[in-house]
Amino acid sequence: MITAKAFSKQLDTAIPAQLGKPKPVSFRLHFRQTSILSTNSIPQLLNHGELLLGWEDDTISLHEISSDWTQMPHLPLDEWRKLRFFGKMSRIDSALENDQFPSVPRFDPKIEHIFLTGEKPDWLDQYQYRLVLTKEKLIQSNGIDSETNQTEAVLRLPGYWFDYRSSFLPADDELRYLQMEQTWFHQMTKKRMPVNSSIQPKSQYVVLFGPDSFRTILRHCEPYLQESSPVRFHEWLLKQEEVLIIPKIFADSVSSKGTEWLIWAPTAYIYQAGTFTGITSTRFRLKAASLFTSFPPQLVSKIGWDGYGAAFSSGSLVHTS
Amino acid sequence: MANRIYPSIASMEETIFNLADTYGLYAYVYQTIRKWNRYIWSDGSFHERKNGTNDYMMITLQSPEGLVGQAFCEGGSQAAMVSAFHLARRQLRKDEYTLQLIRQLEKVERKLPPLLMPADHLPQGLPKPAYPLFETQHQKILQHLPNTSLTSTIEVVREYIHTLRSNGTAHSVAIGRLIANHQLFDGEKSHHLIAGYSSDTDEPLLIDPVLVSLAEQFARHQARFTPSKQSCERPEHVHTNSYLLMDASILARFIFAALQISADGEPEHARNQLHALPLEGTPGFTPLHPLGFLLPPGPLLTQSGIQPGFHHFYQKLPFLCGGHFSLHLPILATDDQISAQPEEIIRQLQTKGLVDEEAVNVLEGIDSFHFDAETASYALLPKYSHKYFDGLSSRQSPFWIYGRLDKLLSSAIGGFGPIQLEHDPNHPYWTVGVPAYAFLSPDKQDKEFVKP
Numbered sequence: 031m032i033t034a035k036a037f038s039k040q041l042d043t044a045i046p047a048q049l050g051k052p053k054p055v056s057f058r059l060h061f062r063q064t065s066i067l068s069t070n071s072i073p074q075l076l077n078h079g080e081l082l083l084g085w086e087d088d089t090i091s092l093h094e095i096s097s098d099w100t101q102m103p104h105l106p107l108d109e110w111r112k113l114r115f116f117g118k119m120s121r122i123d124s125a126l127e128n129d130q131f132p133s134v135p136r137f138d139p140k141i142e143h144i145f146l147t148g149e150k151p152d153w154l155d156q157y158q159y160r161l162v163l164t165k166e167k168l169i170q171s172n173g174i175d176s177e178t179n180q181t182e183a184v185l186r187l188p189g190y191w192f193d194y195r196s197s198f199l200p201a202d203d204e205l206r207y208l209q210m211e212q213t214w215f216h217q218m219t220k221k222r223m224p225v226n227s228s229i230q231p232k233s234q235y236v237v238l239f240g241p242d243s244f245r246t247i248l249r250h251c252e253p254y255l256q257e258s259s260p261v262r263f264h265e266w267l268l269k270q271e272e273v274l275i276i277p278k279i280f281a282d283s284v285s286s287k288g289t290e291w292l293i294w295a296p297t298a299y300i301y302q303a304g305t306f307t308g309i310t311s312t313r314f315r316l317k318a319a320s321l322f323t324s325f326p327p328q329l330v331s332k333i334g335w336d337g338y339g340a341a342f343s344s345g346s347l348v349h350t351s
Numbered sequence: 352m353a354n355r356i357y358p359s360i361a362s363m364e365e366t367i368f369n370l371a372d373t374y375g376l377y378a379y380v381y382q383t384i385r386k387w388n389r390y391i392w393s394d395g396s397f398h399e400r401k402n403g404t405n406d407y408m409m410i411t412l413q414s415p416e417g418l419v420g421q422a423f424c425e426g427g428s429q430a431a432m433v434s435a436f437h438l439a440r441r442q443l444r445k446d447e448y449t450l451q452l453i454r455q456l457e458k459v460e461r462k463l464p465p466l467l468m469p470a471d472h473l474p475q476g477l478p479k480p481a482y483p484l485f486e487t488q489h490q491k492i493l494q495h496l497p498n499t500s501l502t503s504t505i506e507v508v509r510e511y512i513h514t515l516r517s518n519g520t521a522h523s524v525a526i527g528r529l530i531a532n533h534q535l536f537d538g539e540k541s542h543h544l545i546a547g548y549s550s551d552t553d554e555p556l557l558i559d560p561v562l563v564s565l566a567e568q569f570a571r572h573q574a575r576f577t578p579s580k581q582s583c584e585r586p587e588h589v590h591t592n593s594y595l596l597m598d599a600s601i602l603a604r605f606i607f608a609a610l611q612i613s614a615d616g617e618p619e620h621a622r623n624q625l626h627a628l629p630l631e632g633t634p635g636f637t638p639l640h641p642l643g644f645l646l647p648p649g650p651l652l653t654q655s656g657i658q659p660g661f662h663h664f665y666q667k668l669p670f671l672c673g674g675h676f677s678l679h680l681p682i683l684a685t686d687d688q689i690s691a692q693p694e695e696i697i698r699q700l701q702t703k704g705l706v707d708e709e710a711v712n713v714l715e716g717i718d719s720f721h722f723d724a725e726t727a728s729y730a731l732l733p734k735y736s737h738k739y740f741d742g743l744s745s746r747q748s749p750f751w752i753y754g755r756l757d758k759l760l761s762s763a764i765g766g767f768g769p770i771q772l773e774h775d776p777n778h779p780y781w782t783v784g785v786p787a788y789a790f791l792s793p794d795k796q797d798k799e800f801v802k803p
């Protein structure tokens with residue numbers, strides 16, 4: 031990918047032909063290359079760049095382009111100049127902020143290898159999978175030249191709902207564990223209940239939020255997390271009388287100040303003493319202030335989860351009818 | 352211009368077809384270059400403008416044994432195209448849906464000449480004097496809603512689409528698009544007013560029809576943007592079995608959600624059919640299919656379930672092409688016969704014997720909408736809700752509705768009022784045509800109502 035130096039040079043070569051007109055004096059270019067390989071979609075190679083130019087008359091201009099910049103023999107400076115306006119350089123920073131929970135970039139060379147060569151490990155074809163390779167580049171006229179590589183792997187065995195989600199492909203022992211877990215699941219499952227069945231949990235039970243839904247809760251609550259040690263999923267699950275496992279939730283503010291939330295879980299899996307007994311959907315109210323203080327959650331770790339899950343007792347959640 | 356900045360489309364295609372010939376594969380290539388300018392006003396003043404280019408290439412390869420491989424590429428460098436070709440080649444596998452669709456599209460095309468429009472006839476964008484007009488409207492809206500934050504965007508797009516297949520059949524079109532979006536934020540929720548159109552002639556794009564449409568939408572929905580101080584009755588019990596009358600914005604949202612359902616799951620049966628139509632003039636109008644054929648109207652959802660062939664691209668590559676969708680709903684009365692007011696509609700429903708003694712809940716506007724594509728289940732909190740019972744109308748505080756999308760679409764009995772064009776706020780180039788109100792009967796519906 032392009033370097034700050036190379037882009038500076040490209041700009042400079044474009045300028046001499048533009049005598050007498052305002053020149054660009056600073057730039058910030060953010061370029062992202064995403065490759066996606068997935069069993070239920072079309073493979074994708076995406077290139078996307080955002081350019082901010084600062085001009086000598088204190089104007090700025092904003093441009094987006096999907097082509098590879100290094101392939102451009104001539105930068106379209108005339109076109110860009112016409113789009114100058116007065117604005118603040120900082121605006122682009124706020125534009126890049128979004129609602130996403132911050133994620134730490136992590137990179138698995140084995141995933142990159144699959145994209146480069148097309149050689150996949152043999153076991154991969156048993157799964158429905160989605161592999162993503164993201165390369166990001168930020169270059170600025172002040173010399174900043176940084177590159178971030180990130181990978182992502184999501185695996186799912188057909189008929190089984192615990193996704194494996196990580197920046198890395200599973201290691202051999204993790205893969206063995208996942209296969210054991212699936213075998214265990216199929217042995218323990220007596221019958222699979224349809225979604226939205228009338229099964230409802232008993233009055234006292236535990237709700238285990240998967241990493242995704244736990245992040246949603248963290249986003250909406252100001253948490254006070256006690257420093258308790260996380261427990262392992264399988265051992266923990268066997269000890270619980272009744273558990274509702276919730277991988278995904280949608281949250282809506284009930285009060286205007288965001289102190290109380292209405293949570294909808296389209297899918298919740300019910301386990302009794304470690305045995306899967308059915309699928310349901312559920313919804314409940316959640317008081318942001320008291321959730322963590324009066325009912326500290328138990329953190330749960332599981333191979334295939336890209337973060338901790340959190341278990342709350344049902345008393346901390348107000349169910350709606 | 353396009354040729355000066357980019358390696359020409361022709362040389363790119365040559366690379367792909369040479370590679371395909373080398374490997375003994377039949378290739379279908381769809382390429383689009385989208386050049387756009389976007390202008391944003393925020394709370395009464397100019398905020399920013401931006402231009403951009405997106406070029407996309409969709410490659411489909413077919414082996415002599417009938418295996419199909421596909422790849423999608425954004426960014427026009429030669430190296431990226433070559434990588435995309437090999438991605439598609441390594442992906443070669445059995446794909447009955449795509450093969451079937453290719454046969455179907457071939458059949459349609461046999462009767463029609465190729466579409467070849469010179470690219471230099473593309474509309475040269477919006478004339479400058481149009482911007483102040485848009486800005487004035489933006490400021491007028493702010494005057495009516497003093498406590499609202501308003502962001503207005505106007506986007507002008509020049510899109511070139513070119514397709515080529517190994518047998519030499521080529522299509523090429525140039526389309527100008529204009530889309531405007533007022534986004535109002537009342538402190539808690541956002542509301543969108545969206546209007547736009549497309550043109551494939553060299554006529555300049557005009558902003559007047561867009562401004563008129565935005566003004567009409569604003570007039571129609573203004574009450575929704577102003578928080579009401581009037582207290583209203585809270586539904587006392589959970590309704591489990593009630594008639595629904597929902598407005599166009601809600602029905603449209605359900606239809607857009609239907610495009611997200613994965614066709615790979617269990618087939619969903621629907622009583623009402625959903626179609627994609629290449630409708631000229633709609634902002635997302637595209638006459639070509641990403642497989643490189645002329646695009647005929649096609650089914651997305653029929654009695655036998657989701658039709659993967661057509662549904663595929665909208666679900667998997669939503670940004671590749673815009674589209675217009677239509678739910679086949681019997682129109683019980685158009686504007687000529689009845690004014691599209693809920694009271695009138697319910698009176699009509701009673702005379703037709705479609706509503707008996709039970710209450711009808713009228714839902715208008717969207718406060719919150721969630722959709723889980725995996726289970727095809729939804730959660731909707733409408734903005735406004737009225738109850739009609741025994742000839743009396745009473746306002747009630749809106750309640751959440753949960754259910755399954757396929758059942759909901761099947762329970763729609765018919766529509767009232769003129770057909771309205773609704774935009775998807777997430778994909779403004781997706782539109783649907785839906786009646787002002789749709790009537791849903793509980794018999795076919797599995798739904799629950801819950802107090803918020």
